[in-house]
Amino acid sequence: MDDELLSLLRMVDTPTVCNAVEVAQGKRGFDAFTRGTVVSSAPASPPVVGYARTAKIAAAAPPSEDPAIIRAxxxxxxxxxxxxxxxxxxxxEDTDFPHCVGAFWGEINATVHRGLGLSGVLTNGVMRDLGDVPEDFPMIAGSIGPSHAFVHVEAIGVPVTVFGLTVAPGDLVHADRHGAVVVPQDVLPVLAASIAKLRATERLILEPARQEGFNLAKFEEAWARFEAART
Incomplete structure (x- = not known):
């Protein structure tokens, strides 16, 4: 992924990327996206884009391992x-899901991860400290809560599943307040062109619909052009 594509992906929302992948693939059926409703610490911020660094945590019960192992x-x-x-x-991935109780993500962890160069987090777990976390480090999470409970790391650098989406270390993730997708590597060479084609196709409907005098007849004409152009 070159800098130009990265800049573009940071300017478009996740539904656009999801649709553009289908344009790139020339068919419907792309399913590498989250299911259900997420919450965002910064819903108006640009999307989170980057290669996945993965882990699993838990918080509902104290860890059974030696404390030195947990710290290490x-x-x-x-x-x-x-x-x-x-x-x-x-x-x-919070392995307590759907009964997550402990916030791994708050002011300290968000600030530390931002300092380490990460662009944000996607988790099915809990977040907190919403008035104090960095605005340029979006947290896309499953819920909001006050406590860290017994939160601890259980696994590092393994495939994880968040809201039905399986993410392997190194997968390219695009996430915002709508959820997240894993962008297939094989579409990257044509993804920018696919986004442009998608936008042009959507304008066939949006531009007439925003004009004065729009009616059913004009909609039918626009929809025919739209259907002929889209995937």
Missing amino acids: RRMDYYRHMASGGPPSVAVV
Whole structure:
């Protein structure tokens, strides 16, 4: 992914990327996207775009392992998150889902991850400190809560599943207040052109619909052009 494509992806929302992947593939059926409703710490911010750095956490019950092992794994977690270079995004599965109780994500962790070069986080877990987290580090999460409970890291650099979306380390993730998608690597060479084609196709409907005098007859004409042009 070159800088020009990265800049473009940071300017378009996740539904646009989801549709553009189908344009690139020439068919419907792309299904590497989240299911259900997410909450965002910064819904008006640009999307989170980057290659996934993954982990699993839990918080509902105290860890059963030796505390020294838990502490060492926590530092290994940060080493993993800092590796690989930008653009990167944390993708963290809370294994307590759907009964998540402990916030791994708040002012401290958001600030640390931002400092380590990550662009944001996608998690099915809990976030907090919404008035204090960095505005340029969006947290796309499953819920909001006040406590960290017994939160601890369980696994690092493994495939994770968040809102029905399986993400492997190194997958290209695009996420915003709508949810997230994993962008297939094979569409990257044509993704910018596919976004442009998608936008042009959508204008066939949007421009007439925004004009004075729009009616059913004009809609039918516009829809015929739209149907002929879209995937």
